[in-house]
Amino acid sequence: MWLVRPARPDDLDQILDIAGAQCARLSSTLPRQSEALARKIEHSLASFRGDTLDGEPPRFLFVLENTDTGGVDGTAAIDARAGNGQPFYNYRRDALIHASHELGVSRRVEVLYPSHGLTDHTLLCSFSIRNELRDTNAFELLSRSRLLFIAEHREWFSSRVVVEIQGVQTETGNVPFWDSLGRHFFNMDFETADQYSGMLSKTFIAELMPPNPVYVTLLSLAAQKALGQAHQLTLPNLELLKREGFQAGSYLDIFDAGPVLEARTDTLHTVVTSRRKTLHASHEDSGDVCLISAGDGEGFRCTLTPVAESLDDQLKVPVKTWQILGKTAGDPVRIAPL
Amino acid sequence: MLVIRPLESRDLDDLYAMAQNAGKGLTTLPADRDLLERKIHLARDTFNQRCAPEAGLYLFALEDITTRKAVGISGIQARVGLDEVFYNYRLSVTVNASKELGVHVRTPTLHLSNDMTDTSEICSLLLSDDYKGGGNGLLLSRCRFMYLDEFRKHFSDKVFAEMRGVSDSNGQSPLWDALGSKFFDMEFSQADVLSGLGNKAFIAELMPKYPIYLPMLPESARAVVGKVHNNTAPALKMLQAEGFNFNGLVDIFDGGPVVEAFIHNIRTVRESVNRHAMVTRKPIDLEVPVSERAMVSNRSFQDFRVATIPMNCVDPDTVKLPPEVAEALRIESGDPVRLAPLKDSGPWAGHHYRERNIQYREVR
Numbered sequence: 001m002w003l004v005r006p007a008r009p010d011d012l013d014q015i016l017d018i019a020g021a022q023c024a025r026l027s028s029t030l031p032r033q034s035e036a037l038a039r040k041i042e043h044s045l046a047s048f049r050g051d052t053l054d055g056e057p058p059r060f061l062f063v064l065e066n067t068d069t070g071g072v073d074g075t076a077a078i079d080a081r082a083g084n085g086q087p088f089y090n091y092r093r094d095a096l097i098h099a100s101h102e103l104g105v106s107r108r109v110e111v112l113y114p115s116h117g118l119t120d121h122t123l124l125c126s127f128s129i130r131n132e133l134r135d136t137n138a139f140e141l142l143s144r145s146r147l148l149f150i151a152e153h154r155e156w157f158s159s160r161v162v163v164e165i166q167g168v169q170t171e172t173g174n175v176p177f178w179d180s181l182g183r184h185f186f187n188m189d190f191e192t193a194d195q196y197s198g199m200l201s202k203t204f205i206a207e208l209m210p211p212n213p214v215y216v217t218l219l220s221l222a223a224q225k226a227l228g229q230a231h232q233l234t235l236p237n238l239e240l241l242k243r244e245g246f247q248a249g250s251y252l253d254i255f256d257a258g259p260v261l262e263a264r265t266d267t268l269h270t271v272v273t274s275r276r277k278t279l280h281a282s283h284e285d286s287g288d289v290c291l292i293s294a295g296d297g298e299g300f301r302c303t304l305t306p307v308a309e310s311l312d313d314q315l316k317v318p319v320k321t322w323q324i325l326g327k328t329a330g331d332p333v334r335i336a337p338l
Numbered sequence: 339m340l341v342i343r344p345l346e347s348r349d350l351d352d353l354y355a356m357a358q359n360a361g362k363g364l365t366t367l368p369a370d371r372d373l374l375e376r377k378i379h380l381a382r383d384t385f386n387q388r389c390a391p392e393a394g395l396y397l398f399a400l401e402d403i404t405t406r407k408a409v410g411i412s413g414i415q416a417r418v419g420l421d422e423v424f425y426n427y428r429l430s431v432t433v434n435a436s437k438e439l440g441v442h443v444r445t446p447t448l449h450l451s452n453d454m455t456d457t458s459e460i461c462s463l464l465l466s467d468d469y470k471g472g473g474n475g476l477l478l479s480r481c482r483f484m485y486l487d488e489f490r491k492h493f494s495d496k497v498f499a500e501m502r503g504v505s506d507s508n509g510q511s512p513l514w515d516a517l518g519s520k521f522f523d524m525e526f527s528q529a530d531v532l533s534g535l536g537n538k539a540f541i542a543e544l545m546p547k548y549p550i551y552l553p554m555l556p557e558s559a560r561a562v563v564g565k566v567h568n569n570t571a572p573a574l575k576m577l578q579a580e581g582f583n584f585n586g587l588v589d590i591f592d593g594g595p596v597v598e599a600f601i602h603n604i605r606t607v608r609e610s611v612n613r614h615a616m617v618t619r620k621p622i623d624l625e626v627p628v629s630e631r632a633m634v635s636n637r638s639f640q641d642f643r644v645a646t647i648p649m650n651c652v653d654p655d656t657v658k659l660p661p662e663v664a665e666a667l668r669i670e671s672g673d674p675v676r677l678a679p680l681k682d683s684g685p686w687a688g689h690h691y692r693e694r695n696i697q698y699r700e701v702r
């Protein structure tokens with residue numbers, strides 16, 4: 001069975017393995033260096049306990065565990081405050097009307113403004129899963145377990161949630177938006193910049209990013225086309241997030257111009273439709289498959305379970321689900337339909 | 339013989355013909371009769387002091403005395419940017435550096451500026467093809483420095499010129515194609531014409547206001563920023579010899595450079611000397627090489643006239659003038675005149691005389 005739980009220090013090697021197999025963009029929130037990752041896991045565990053390290057805002061790192069093998073097959077994270085105490089960079093796509101009454105001309109000019117507007121919103125990030133699991137329920141479990149966690153610990157998170165979706169990258173690894181804009185200022189290729197972004201403080205972005213707004217019309221055509229477009233590989237995730245109520249607004253990633261999805265925390269589908277119930281036993285192993293979570297903070301567990309009966313606040317599920325959640329009859333759980 | 343004099347109403351036909359022949363690229367003098375007529379009118383008001391000093395447009399004609407036709411024109415705009423907004427791009431550098439990463443990137447950047455506002459501009463130089471060569475272009479251009487020097491209070495301390503930028507034989511400008519046209523759906527030549535008709539500020543309102551990072555433009559456009567059109571290279575060289583320098587500003591349409599100088603530093607101004615006219619009956623051969631000629635002006639605000647004479651006519655206190663020159667300048671013996679070398683190369687006898695002149699005065 002599949003279990004989502006907080007990442008532990010002994011997951012390190014397996015997480016590195018997964019991170020290494022993913023495409024570049026992931027590294028901005030999931031470091032590929034073991035020291036950095038170890039620190040991230042430590043910080044995450046403290047966050048789950050309700051502590052913070054060095055006053056940094058909480059960051060939660062979850063893993064997807066195959067309980068049959070004990071192996072880790074995916075990661076997902078929540079940054080309680082995007083930017084983690086530093087500015088969170090995006091481009092905001094906006095328009096200006098250049099008009100001349102005398103010449104009878106009016107023209108819409110698109111501009112990308114450097115923005116910190118999403119700083120301190122809650123950020124879903126570091127989503128990665130083994131390729132063979134992309135079409136399974138485990139995919140949805142891993143992604144949505146975070147929303148159950150948010151629903152259960154609502155006070156830890158802000159009123160808006162955002163997700164950065166990876167942008168367009170060609171088969172040869174070129175990122176058209178980067179090549180047309182960022183490359184000129186950072187003097188490095190996309191991969192390098194992206195890795196620095198995961199490893200280093202974000203100061204270098206402030207130092208190197210062009211400080212002034214950028215006219216869209218001066219970008220290469222390929223870069224203009226890539227604005228707000230999601231990478232092909234992210235489409236399933238994008239669909240899932242849209243069903244949750246996320247929408248692409250006017251914010252774009254500063255490196256690859258991928259869309260930033262936004263939603264109000266309290267209107268997220270999982271937050272609205274999930275219910276708190278009391279755990280009871282079912283002797284059958286049948287019923288609709290639902291997401292179920294239990295436990296506070298570091299004890300948080302989330303899995304998939306068939307639900308035999310769900311009357312009033314009583315929830316009847318197979319006992320093996322209890323075992324995976326580490327709970328017994330009468331304990332509170334949270335349930336959401338798939 | 340040729341003489342510089344203020345432009346007059348009767349010059350309209352000649353001016354129109356010249357503007358027609360000049361073709362594209364001369365934005366300040368388009369072949370538009372009404373516009374040219376208005377300009378002449380403004381110039382007349384300026385010389386007659388019937389308009390505010392800062393609104394002045396001083397236009398000079400080069401007249402062939404024999405035919406009485408205007409064969410060239412040049413001008414000074416007393417101030418720019420007062421009744422409409424005057425735009426340039428400033429070519430500057432943005433540095434982005436990160437010590438942490440050891441990255442230090444310099445990005446040439448164009449910033450929209452109005453820095454030339456309230457500054458005097460030399461403009462509108464046009465010489466008919468038949469009269470090119472023989473120092474006529476020098477006379478047409480440099481006579482303005484003599485005027486600026488004489489009547490400094492009417493002008494700013496600094497004076498500038500916008501040089502025509504690069505465009506090809508079809509009138510395509512690489513900078514316009516890469517930048518302006520993206521914001522204004524128009525061919526460069528069309529924008530150029532509109533701007534000559536006085537619509538430049540309107541067009542500028544449609545141009546990008548935020549800085550333009552040059553690396554985002556194609557190489558063809560980057561290459562012409564601050565560069566002059568081949569046809570303008572001699573004019574640039576002439577102004578550089580006068581002490582004009584690129585001031586970092588470029589035209590917002592074609593990227594042509596702006597050159598500027600302080601009036602007191604202009605070579606013609608520095609090398610000018612005053613004399614009294616002495617009309618002589620002795621025959622003087624006026625047809626000497628350009629390098630041996632001096633400009634002589636009558637120092638008049640309202641009827642400013644300049645002709646050229648051989649340098650060896652200049653004596654310690656006086657300057658010998660043949661009657662026809664005196665007549666062209668509308669002066670008589672004893673009237674004050676001002677002299678400056680026509681060409682920058684070659685010795686200027688005036689230096690020598692000027693020094694002696696000072697000593698002479700001291701002795702006396």
